[in-house]
Amino acid sequence: MFPRMCGSLRGGSDAHDRLRRQELLLGGNMKFEHYMPVRILFGWGRLSELGEVASSFGRRALVVVGRRSARRSGALDRALDSLKRAGVDVEVFEGIPPNPTSTLVDEGAEEAKKKDCDIVVGLGGGSSVDCAKGIAVAAVEARPVWNYVVSEHPSGALPIIAVPTTSGTGTEANPYAVLTEPNLKEKRALNRPPFTYPKASIVDPELTLSLPPRGTAVTGMDVLFHALEAFVGKRCNPFVEAVAEQAVRGVTKFLVRAVKDGSDREAREGMSLASTAAGMAINGGGTTALHGMEHPVSAHLDVAHAEGLCALSGPYLKYLAEVVPWKMARVAEWLGEDVSGLSEERAAEMAVVAIEELKEGLGLNLRLRDLGVHEDMLEILVSDTLSVMGHNVANTPGELDRGRIYEFFREAM
Numbered sequence: 072m073f074p075r076m077c078g079s080l081r082g083g084s085d086a087h088d089r090l091r092r093q094e095l096l097l098g099g100n101m102k103f104e105h106y107m108p109v110r111i112l113f114g115w116g117r118l119s120e121l122g123e124v125a126s127s128f129g130r131r132a133l134v135v136v137g138r139r140s141a142r143r144s145g146a147l148d149r150a151l152d153s154l155k156r157a158g159v160d161v162e163v164f165e166g167i168p169p170n171p172t173s174t175l176v177d178e179g180a181e182e183a184k185k186k187d188c189d190i191v192v193g194l195g196g197g198s199s200v201d202c203a204k205g206i207a208v209a210a211v212e213a214r215p216v217w218n219y220v221v222s223e224h225p226s227g228a229l230p231i232i233a234v235p236t237t238s239g240t241g242t243e244a245n246p247y248a249v250l251t252e253p254n255l256k257e258k259r260a261l262n263r264p265p266f267t268y269p270k271a272s273i274v275d276p277e278l279t280l281s282l283p284p285r286g287t288a289v290t291g292m293d294v295l296f297h298a299l300e301a302f303v304g305k306r307c308n309p310f311v312e313a314v315a316e317q318a319v320r321g322v323t324k325f326l327v328r329a330v331k332d333g334s335d336r337e338a339r340e341g342m343s344l345a346s347t348a349a350g351m352a353i354n355g356g357g358t359t360a361l362h363g364m365e366h367p368v369s370a371h372l373d374v375a376h377a378e379g380l381c382a383l384s385g386p387y388l389k390y391l392a393e394v395v396p397w398k399m400a401r402v403a404e405w406l407g408e409d410v411s412g413l414s415e416e417r418a419a420e421m422a423v424v425a426i427e428e429l430k431e432g433l434g435l436n437l438r439l440r441d442l443g444v445h446e447d448m449l450e451i452l453v454s455d456t457l458s459v460m461g462h463n464v465a466n467t468p469g470e471l472d473r474g475r476i477y478e479f480f481r482e483a484m
């Protein structure tokens with residue numbers, strides 16, 4: 072938690088003072104709020120505790136799961152067994168796709184009401200857990216979930232339990248549920264604390280053992296970008312910095328290992344921890360323009376979220392190295408780069424190169440055109456970034472205008 076002096080970085084006295092000030096996030100006028108109410112149960116085999124945890128919140132659970140993997144891996148059966156053993160009745164809402172829609176959430180809420188469920192369990196990747204969060208809110212007042220995404224504040228929500236089976240979104244540690252409105256083609260976060268925080272999250276690395284290499288790589292890059300964006304963002308605070316560092320160091324050490332050998336237990340554990348740490352980082356620090364630009368891409372084209380992030384990250388990371396070199400220099404250290412004797416500007420460039428090399432090594436050195444983006448879509452993607460994701464743009468360091476965002480998209484083509 073207490074930062075190092077980082078005396079090895081050169082950059083002139085002003086730059087060095089600024090670096091230290093930023094590391095400490097001090098200026099003699101610190102003011103922030105940090106709220107993280109989720110009970111996190113981390114560890115191998117802890118899925119077996121789901122029933123006991125759930126029984127303190129309700130008697131009948133709607134278990135929200137993805138298309139196949141949780142059933143195929145046996146995770147769903149083990150979850151249902153645990154719930155039944157604890158005397159919790161179960162209803163299964165199955166088949167949640169990536170990029171879940173608000174329409175699907177409304178169907179799930181209808182199901183929860185019809186079956187009289189008083190608790191919602193999200194078991195799966197980010198899409199299943201986010202869908203569960205939406206259902207928990209929409210089931211209380213019988214209102215479309217998109218109302219709560221856009222403007223209305225709910226009066227309550229069913230208790231949510233998150234059981235992630237990927238090491239990626241970190242939704243288990245924050246109040247965000249990313250949903251897509253299919254007619255508007257808008258992808259936004261439902262963010263209604265305290266109601267959309269899970270009451271408890273079971274982070275069991277065993278559940279990630281069956282995640283295939285590509286899924287491990289893609290979700291792992293999401294972890295990296297969550298941590299990096301929370302740290303560089305204007306809302307960063309010292310607690311955000313602490314967990315962001317843990318997440319980036321974890322990705323650096325364990326992501327490639329987990330991709331190469333999915334049965335590497337230490338690597339899986341490290342990535343599960345990194346994912347939850349990064350989820351905590353964005354809980355306090357939010358994400359920035361990178362996520363702001365990606366959401367319109369996956370809303371229009373239904374691509375994997377982190378593939379979009381990888382495609383857009385090149386020009387955006389170069390921008391960060393320009394506007395917050397003292398922060399990107401820290402990121403370089405976390406990425407394992409030897410920055411001793413370097414100016415902060417040079418160290419910041421090394422962070423950009425290290426992330427590019429990581430993407431390359433994972434086969435994720437993508438361009439937007441690889442994901443189906445055409446030049447004639449760029450104007451609408453820029454407009455959506457500014458309108459739908461304006462809060463992310465506002466959290467971005469420096470000053471971004473429409474022209475610069477357009478350039479990011481164009482360079483990423």
Ligand SMILES: [Fe+2]
Nearest residue numbers: 240293297376
């Ligand atoms: Fe993300």
